Amino acid sequence: MSDDKKPSNWQQAITGEWHGYPSLFEADGTHVGYNKVSRASEFKDGRTTYWMETDFDAFGPLMTRFDLNTRFNFGVIDSDQDRIYTGPDFIGSGRPFGMMVDSNYYSPGWNVGLRTMNHVVPDLGIQVYSSQLFEGDTMVGVFNGIYCVSQDYATNPDTQKQVEDFLLQEKKLGRKAYNLPVKNEGKFTGEFEVYNDQQELIGHNKVTIHHKPINLVHSEQTIEIEGVINRKWTAMRTRTNNSHQFHGPDMFGNGFSYGRYLYSTRHSYAESFKLWSREAVVDSNYTQVCTWQFLESQKEKYMTHGTLTWEEGDEVLGAQYVE
Template structure:
């Protein structure tokens, strides 16, 4: 192995030990427990090794399925084009886009094929993580949750306490349901990085979502994008439990939420263009971390991601009185 081999940009961005308490959901969205995780991807002597320690606290058959009783320790062929996982715990690849990696890989021990999206968000001091777990094309469960990174966890009691406090909060917040503001109109605003299908950063998008409740389960939303992508769509949204739908007139589709995370697919009316999205509400102020992938003619066109901040407006659904 060459001594002058350098770690990829993604590998450098995730240096340190990451700590989280991802929630575990059944395929229908039922929250069944947690997985306390410490993990790191370490570059040494020209090689990259990824290790992960897990401790599940869940109910039902998924707990037995995922608690295999051994530390994960697997090789990675590291690059900024593809990260190739070489086993024994995970076999497959990750596709980096700056501070986000979209991975598709297989776990022999869990017998699931995973789509894992990891997004490092420096402005929030978080990594936003999720794994959708499949047998073939059939979803069998979901992991998701937030992580924080440390560089001195083994030796610093103050750092250790911060991690303990963070994990306790994650255990409280992990099963909160995804929702938009129910009674107030307002605007989400933010800026997303934009990568093309060659994983090249080609600019940014200014993203604005105008949100207006219609009733407690329906709202009208207009998405405006300016920059590399210049588009505008309006659609009525509905929510029934953790089931979401988009009813047009300009975008149609659906999604399911698992705790604070909403995964959805929306089709642009009258053209071969659609949007896959993972949207995560990370605090009580409706701050939303988004990963949006645009597909044209069923092929990847742009991968974009960023943070949307909520600006509250008029209360639409105030108290109703009969005089």
């Protein structure tokens, strides 16, 4: 291979060994275990190789399905337009959008198709990972979790201790439920990068979500977006266990949560415009790392991603009394 070939921007952004403890969920959202993972995408002599070592600790049929007891080691055709996975472990491709890659590929050993999203968040020092697992269009399970990165794990005891502490924390938090504040109103704010359908960064959106609980399972939210996209929607949200619904008047749809992650689709009323989203709560302060994909006429219009921070307001569901 030519030594003149350079790694893509994404390949450079993920240099190092990544460590995580993703949770494994059945299709109905039941948490059934964990998968301790070390992985890296390495560029050498003009070629890119992705390796992954896994250690499953789960129960039920998904444990038998996914615990192959082997090191994954597969080729990648690397570029900032498409990253093509050439097997033998994974066949398919991923599309980079800055610090986030949206991949669709197939695992012969697991017999599942995967939609995997890896979002590096430098400000938080993490990578937010998820894989939705399919047979055809049927969901059979979900992996998700947070990763940290190291450059000297094999040789530095301090780094090894930091990583092990991180993994213990991830194991504790991995099955926490996706919940937004249930008693206090407030707002989420953040800035999202905006990419067009050619994966070009075309600007930024300022995102504000005004959140007001109505009762313990209902809330009213108004989403305001300013920048490349200028929109405003209000909808009532409801939650039953890990099933979420959006009841208008401006957006209608539903979602399903797996641990700390919510995957949802919302349709803008009376127009051919919808929002697909993955939102992950990554700390105890309700910080959300989000990917929002906007579709118009059933075609991708924008891919956006960013971090929302929570600013707490008044308690609106305080103690009730009968005098």
